[in-house]
Amino acid sequence: xxLYKELNKNKEYIKNTLYGSDDIVFKEFENNGTKCxxxxxxxxxxxxxxxxxxxTNIMVRGEKNFDxxxxxxxxxxxxxxxxxxxxxxxxxxxxLGDTALLVENDNNAIIISTKGWPSRGIPEAxxxxxxxxxxxxxxxxxxxxxxxxxxxxxxxxxxxxxxxCGRRSKTDIAVMYLKDVAKDELVENVISQIKSxxxxxxxxSGYLEQLIEKxxxxxxxxxxxxxxxxxxxxxxxxxxxxxVVDNSPFVILVPATLNIFxxxxxxxxxxxxxxSFMRILRFFAAVLSVTLPGLYIALTVYRPDLIPTxxxxxxxxxxxxxxxPAIAEVxxxxxxxxxxxxAGVRLPSPVSSAFGIVGGIVIGSAAVEAGIVGPVxxxxxxxxxxxxxxxxxxxxxxxxxxxxxxxxxxxxxxGLFGFYTSxxxxxxxxxxxxxxxxxxxxxxxxxxxxxxxxxxxxxxRVPLRKMRKRPIFAKAGQKIRMLFKKKEEGGK
Amino acid sequence: xxxxxxxxxxxxxxxxxIIAAFLGCTAVSAPLGIIETAGGGAYISVFxxxxxxxxxxxxxxxxxxxxLTDSYENTVRQNxxxxxxxxxxxxIFVYVSVYGGFQLAITARMVHFTMEKSVSSLFAALLIxxxxxxxxxxxxxxxxxxxxxxxxxxxxFIVFIFVISAPSMDLTTLKPTPDxxxxxxxxxxxxxxxxxxxxxxxxxxxxxxxxxxxxxSVFLAFLVITVVLSFGTALAVSCFGVEESxxxxxxxxxxxxxxxxxxxxxxxxEVLMSGFYVFSSFILTALSVHITSEILESIFKRINRVxxxxxxxxxxxxxxxxxxxxxxxxxxxxxxxxxxxxxxxxLLAPAVSLIRRKR
Numbered sequence: 001x002x003l004y005k006e007l008n009k010n011k012e013y014i015k016n017t018l019y020g021s022d023d024i025v026f027k028e029f030e031n032n033g034t035k036c037x038x039x040x041x042x043x044x045x046x047x048x049x050x051x052x053x054x055x056t057n058i059m060v061r062g063e064k065n066f067d068x069x070x071x072x073x074x075x076x077x078x079x080x081x082x083x084x085x086x087x088x089x090x091x092x093x094x095x096l097g098d099t100a101l102l103v104e105n106d107n108n109a110i111i112i113s114t115k116g117w118p119s120r121g122i123p124e125a126x127x128x129x130x131x132x133x134x135x136x137x138x139x140x141x142x143x144x145x146x147x148x149x150x151x152x153x154x155x156x157x158x159x160x161x162x163x164x165c166g167r168r169s170k171t172d173i174a175v176m177y178l179k180d181v182a183k184d185e186l187v188e189n190v191i192s193q194i195k196s197x198x199x200x201x202x203x204x205s206g207y208l209e210q211l212i213e214k215x216x217x218x219x220x221x222x223x224x225x226x227x228x229x230x231x232x233x234x235x236x237x238x239x240x241x242x243x244v245v246d247n248s249p250f251v252i253l254v255p256a257t258l259n260i261f262x263x264x265x266x267x268x269x270x271x272x273x274x275x276s277f278m279r280i281l282r283f284f285a286a287v288l289s290v291t292l293p294g295l296y297i298a299l300t301v302y303r304p305d306l307i308p309t310x311x312x313x314x315x316x317x318x319x320x321x322x323x324x325p326a327i328a329e330v331x332x333x334x335x336x337x338x339x340x341x342x343a344g345v346r347l348p349s350p351v352s353s354a355f356g357i358v359g360g361i362v363i364g365s366a367a368v369e370a371g372i373v374g375p376v377x378x379x380x381x382x383x384x385x386x387x388x389x390x391x392x393x394x395x396x397x398x399x400x401x402x403x404x405x406x407x408x409x410x411x412x413x414x415g416l417f418g419f420y421t422s423x424x425x426x427x428x429x430x431x432x433x434x435x436x437x438x439x440x441x442x443x444x445x446x447x448x449x450x451x452x453x454x455x456x457x458x459x460x461r462v463p464l465r466k467m468r469k470r471p472i473f474a475k476a477g478q479k480i481r482m483l484f485k486k487k488e489e490g491g492k
Numbered sequence: 493x494x495x496x497x498x499x500x501x502x503x504x505x506x507x508x509x510i511i512a513a514f515l516g517c518t519a520v521s522a523p524l525g526i527i528e529t530a531g532g533g534a535y536i537s538v539f540x541x542x543x544x545x546x547x548x549x550x551x552x553x554x555x556x557x558x559x560l561t562d563s564y565e566n567t568v569r570q571n572x573x574x575x576x577x578x579x580x581x582x583x584i585f586v587y588v589s590v591y592g593g594f595q596l597a598i599t600a601r602m603v604h605f606t607m608e609k610s611v612s613s614l615f616a617a618l619l620i621x622x623x624x625x626x627x628x629x630x631x632x633x634x635x636x637x638x639x640x641x642x643x644x645x646x647x648x649f650i651v652f653i654f655v656i657s658a659p660s661m662d663l664t665t666l667k668p669t670p671d672x673x674x675x676x677x678x679x680x681x682x683x684x685x686x687x688x689x690x691x692x693x694x695x696x697x698x699x700x701x702x703x704x705x706x707x708x709s710v711f712l713a714f715l716v717i718t719v720v721l722s723f724g725t726a727l728a729v730s731c732f733g734v735e736e737s738x739x740x741x742x743x744x745x746x747x748x749x750x751x752x753x754x755x756x757x758x759x760x761x762e763v764l765m766s767g768f769y770v771f772s773s774f775i776l777t778a779l780s781v782h783i784t785s786e787i788l789e790s791i792f793k794r795i796n797r798v799x800x801x802x803x804x805x806x807x808x809x810x811x812x813x814x815x816x817x818x819x820x821x822x823x824x825x826x827x828x829x830x831x832x833x834x835x836x837x838x839l840l841a842p843a844v845s846l847i848r849r850k851r
Contacts, residue, residue, distance in 0.1 A: 302608060306763055414619070417608040420767050421619055424638075424774045428623060431637035432630035444644075445637035448504045 001087045007035050007104040013087060014039060031058050034065045040099040046116030050099055053078040054112060068108040080113035092170060117141055127394055128228050130266035137227045142172045142246030149176055152233035165194055169201030172246035181239045181478045186436055190241050190254050205248040215433055219402040221395040222435040224256035231265045239474030255435035257442045259458050261396035267461050276460040282390055283459055289387035290400050293330045294407035294419050296380045301326045302415030318374035327412035329373045333381035336363050501636035503709040508643040509636060510713035513779050514690045515646060516772020517595050518721060527737045530679030533668030535726035537676045541683025542718025550711035556694045557703035559845035564695040565790035568841040578791060583837050585787045588692050592780025593811025596620060599773035606766045617812050620777050621805050627778035628785055629801050635782050639775050646768055650720055661730040688831045691838060695783050781805055
């Protein structure tokens, strides 16, 4: 709806629309006889900007009867201003923390950027902790997050496309990418996916992630969430797209493959030998965390003849007084472990680690002493849990936790055959997944498309000097990211 | 926009599909009769027959690839007309279903006897078909990708087994005697025939410009299978001796039991080996279901994807149950007798296309 020329009509419409919103401030004043009307939302604006940049300039220094356009250009000393002509734009801006100024006999309103959201400053990363490397993390302030990324990419090719999503929340979304590196189709696909959403609100990036995922019924995350600006910047350099969601300290990275969930920011800050070893360890840990409980059931219940005799006897003697079947044993310990994990998340951080250790030891040893579970099951559950903690991405770990139960149940019902079947089923599911046109199992599947160069950053992390090419995500003509002279490499 | 979502597989994925799907079933079926015929030189038979099959498939892939339009099914319909095309596709549908069903029956029985006594053959077959249904429903790319993963896992596993088994080989049993050469050549023909069932995989040939590369991928895949089978046969004969090997139903798999794992980590290794076979069977079943469902879709244009895959599963299961009710595997191996005729049927469309082009 267009603004009126008459200030009173505009005032009346805006006051009626915002009736009952006591946090909205309306201020009427004059500039050399011309009536002005200022609107802003309390506590989400920077007061000093309004006072010094708007009110003082217009009320004290204003000498002539300016219209909106002249005021914008001659009186208001705030960097970001614009003229709008509709009530919707005025109201949206006010609710986002900007200030609207309406002038008598003018159907334009000046929107002045005065956002001053309450913020907790730049925090330290909590879910993606590294020993060596930057410690800063994203905050709930979307604009701050874009700044944190831009600080790391001082390139004119870095583009930030802003728009709003959510009918009622009108959440600010910023899509960031390198214009000459990211594939145009990918960028447009991501933007159109987000713009096509017709939802009430986007409260967090996790919310948006689930809405733009292709296979939302899968437990495996098909987009990557990160709280680390360095990780987001690195992804952008590779040709991926970062989606910054206001009010969320996590940024979405598109696309994402299974391989990416095994990578930690630290992998590139430390020497390649140790980090390659860590990568192998992570893959091994992932396999163990998923398969160990199921394999234990399949072997002890159905095929004890496969276990070396001495070990089989030890397991049998440990289970001699246990009144439950192996599946119940495993489920008891796994559930106890899940509860400890869930409770540990809710507790204050200084207490949670102590609670986890004490709870684990007490429950484990008490359960064994009481004869509820055998000692081997405690080891199996603990090992499976520890292995899951070795993986750097919490969303991926959650998926593995779910899959673990599928394998447990199928192994319990059909022994080793159930175990193999469930493993194949999981592999088939992973093979069927894609993330914005990239196979989920890339580079393990389809690696030939990029001449297998992406294997250099998969199970092993080769020396940085050998990672000259960008991964598959980048445009075809933008594959080279490092160039060295022959002499620098020792004449090779 | 990207390299996925195009219902095509790459040359490497085609190699992987062939290795993953046919390594298992040929490991079971090939050496059984060949050791009987060729004795200690069975491994030579396997290699000779396998190499000949690899060359044969290279030529076949090259010929098919040269005449392929967008898909094999469309090539058939375009070159043979509506009704003859329908008959050819229907025959291929039945052949693939029968072969897939019979191989499924072998796997189901092996699961029951070797892996898990408590799981009946019928239930094992049902479970495998369910997994195949899921995989085939997700399309050709899914079959290609899972084969790529499985082929690598299987080959690594096999290399590991061979490395730890090789030192214990008794090479004296492997030396063929002069009077065995006739048997060896007969065994080579058997080996050729046992591998030739894999011919229907050409229906999945990727339609791309690099026909020679595609044909080479096929050649390489069969060569890998040949080398693995030759080595496996040699190991089995050296472990059991010729006479004992003849009495074994699955000598290559049962040979595993005599392999000493480092540190005695696992006992009864043949059960683990049968796991590798089960994996291969999952892929073969998924491949069969996928191919037959695509044939159904090309015959009945408006058929729903879920319905076509379900129908393909049901037909495959029917043939599996038929084989299971036979009690033995004679019917299963009887299918090799139809191979020559099947190649005639499968190559009809490419041949007509080639003749038309020359005119």
